Amino acid sequence: MDIGSEKIRIRRVLRNVRENRSINTVYFKDEDCSSAKPGQFVMVWEPGFDEFPMSLSHYDEQGICSVTVKPWGPGSNELVRAKRGDLIGIRGPYGRPYTVERSSSLLVGGGTGLAPMLPLAKALLRAGGRVGVVIGGRSKADLLFEKQMQRIVKKTNLYLTTDDGSHGHPGFASDLAERLITERKVSRLYTCGPEVMMRKLYDISAKAGIDFEASLERSMKCGIGICGSCAVGKNLLCREGAVLDSEALKGSLDEFGLLQRDPSGRYIRI
Numbered sequence: 001m002d003i004g005s006e007k008i009r010i011r012r013v014l015r016n017v018r019e020n021r022s023i024n025t026v027y028f029k030d031e032d033c034s035s036a037k038p039g040q041f042v043m044v045w046e047p048g049f050d051e052f053p054m055s056l057s058h059y060d061e062q063g064i065c066s067v068t069v070k071p072w073g074p075g076s077n078e079l080v081r082a083k084r085g086d087l088i089g090i091r092g093p094y095g096r097p098y099t100v101e102r103s104s105s106l107l108v109g110g111g112t113g114l115a116p117m118l119p120l121a122k123a124l125l126r127a128g129g130r131v132g133v134v135i136g137g138r139s140k141a142d143l144l145f146e147k148q149m150q151r152i153v154k155k156t157n158l159y160l161t162t163d164d165g166s167h168g169h170p171g172f173a174s175d176l177a178e179r180l181i182t183e184r185k186v187s188r189l190y191t192c193g194p195e196v197m198m199r200k201l202y203d204i205s206a207k208a209g210i211d212f213e214a215s216l217e218r219s220m221k222c223g224i225g226i227c228g229s230c231a232v233g234k235n236l237l238c239r240e241g242a243v244l245d246s247e248a249l250k251g252s253l254d255e256f257g258l259l260q261r262d263p264s265g266r267y268i269r270i
């Protein structure tokens with residue numbers, strides 16, 4: 001299958017790991033993804049279904065890669081059920097990655113938004129930075145990658161929050177992040193997760209005068225800047241994102257965290 005010059009590469013599923021009550025990580029081998037950068041995504045094709053974008057949650061020099069998936073519609077439901085040996089199609093990696101530089105950073109992730117935070121935390125530490133991570137979830141059963149993240153950053157740099165107070169700090173990840181920005185003298189905030197949370201973090205970062213980058217999600221069809229389905233304000237996410245910084249988001253504040261388009265292109269409240 002060919003889309004423009006972008007060939008879909010057919011790969012075998014190596015393993016499928018259950019992460020929590022609704023989220024799985026699916027591993028495959030793909031050499032093109034071994035040189036990905038934190039925050040980049042791939043278009044995944046499940047035979048018989050449409051392609052959909054997925055952040056890379058792991059990639060290494062041997063070409064072992066993974067995506068971490070929550071079932072929403074037909075494609076993601078099929079991927080969650082994938083078995084060792086099943087075939088999937090991969091295009092990419094695509095998109096503007098997070099900026100990796102030595103700084104005092106705070107990473108805030110919720111749900112599958114934790115996926116790009118794993119490679120990002122590793123890259124920031126390799127760059128010599130100071131890294132704190134907030135993992136947020138509705139309740140204990142929704143928290144993702146606690147053990148994996150503990151292996152990357154020290155336990156003292158990892159903060160867990162649950163909306164219902166069943167584990168870690170009670171309350172929203174954004175509220176804890178606001179406190180940590182001052183306590184940890186944070187100069188860069190990176191986030192991926194529910195857009196309402198990311199918008200709060202944008203406002204908090206703007207008030208604190210620190211750098212901000214967020215990875216956004218929109219429906220993507222072509223993945224290469226042709227169809228317009230992934231627009232957020234003036235930004236086409238597949239081309240200018242999916243990671244946007246505060247400068248890029250400034251022109252989209254009527255939309256960011258508030259509105260997105262349904263499959264017919266009509267605006268709906270988030």
Ligand SMILES: Cc1cc2nc3c(=O)[nH]c(=O)nc-3n(C[C@H](O)[C@H](O)[C@H](O)COP(=O)(O)OP(=O)(O)OC[C@H]3O[C@@H](n4cnc5c(N)ncnc54)[C@H](O)[C@@H]3O)c2cc1C
Pocket residue numbers: 041049050052053054055056067068069070071072073074075076077112115216217218219220237242
């Ligand atoms: C850059 C990027 C990275 C992404 N990374 C990941 C990732 O790492 N893991 C992951 O699980 N998902 C990720 N997504 C979201 C994923 O691509 C969508 O959930 C996709 O629509 C799934 O395809 P589908 O065929 O299962 O469902 P579709 O047929 O596309 O959607 C079915 C229905 O579910 C709704 N829906 C789909 N996704 C969501 C959602 N996230 N929130 C609320 N409603 C939704 C749709 O509006 C539609 O009504 C990412 C999206 C982008 C743009």
Ligand code: FES
Pocket residue numbers: 219220221222223224225226227228229230231236237238239
């Ligand atoms: S997905 Fe088609 S323009 Fe971005």
